[in-house]
Amino acid sequence: MKIILTQEVSNLGAPGDVLEVKDGYGRNYLLPQGLAIGWTKGAEKQVVTIKRARAAREVRDLGHANEIKAALESRTYGLAARAGNGGRLFGSITAAEIVDAVKAAGGPILDRRRVELKNAIKALGDHQVQVKLHPEVTAKFTVKVAVAK
Incomplete structure (x- = not known):
């Protein structure tokens, strides 16, 4: 087909x-x-x-992808979410929410479809997130999930 x-x-x-x-x-x-x-x-x-x-x-070229990678990996991004007892979230953090958090923190604009979550983020704390910026460049950064007030 x-x-x-x-x-x-x-x-x-x-x-x-x-x-x-x-x-x-x-x-x-x-x-x-x-x-x-x-x-x-x-x-x-x-x-x-x-x-x-x-x-x-799309990212323009390999050099541009490396610039975005350096900008992403230089900081930790925070997200606020509602959580129950034991730090377990009501629902989970989505790729779109991660992209919004990066944008709100002054980071580069990302495509949510390029965010790779190995495991769903369903608990408070620090979580590693990968973004495939270019076929040869993958950025890894930390997202800190805290309780929403």
């Missing part, structure tokens, strides 16, 4: 990539999740628009 990715999919490709995938994977996962659209000649024309939007969001 031939598809066009509309969002980044780990180990598969980036938005605008035209790929050949197994029928079941495309039909049962990629298309229903909105991660891809079926390939047609009309949809092929949308690839230019998708790639233009991706270029606007």
Whole structure:
């Protein structure tokens, strides 16, 4: 099955990539999740628009990615969340909340889809977060979750 990715999919490709995938994977996962659209000649024309939007969001080059990495790793970012007994959160911290905290602290603007959370953040304290800025650059920084007042 031939598809066009509309969002980044780990180990598969980036938005605008035209790929050949197994029928079941495309039909049962990629298309229903909105991660891809079926390939047609009309949809092929949308690839230019998708790639233009991706270029606007993307880090310019390796040097720029390293600058952003240095800015991210130089500080700790704080988040306030409601918590119950024992420091357990009501819900969890999302990638969007992390991006907002970095932006509010004067850090660089990040794409929430590039934030990689190994485990869900469901407790108070310090947590390591990774952001894939470039295929060769991954930034690791600390998010401190405290009780909201």
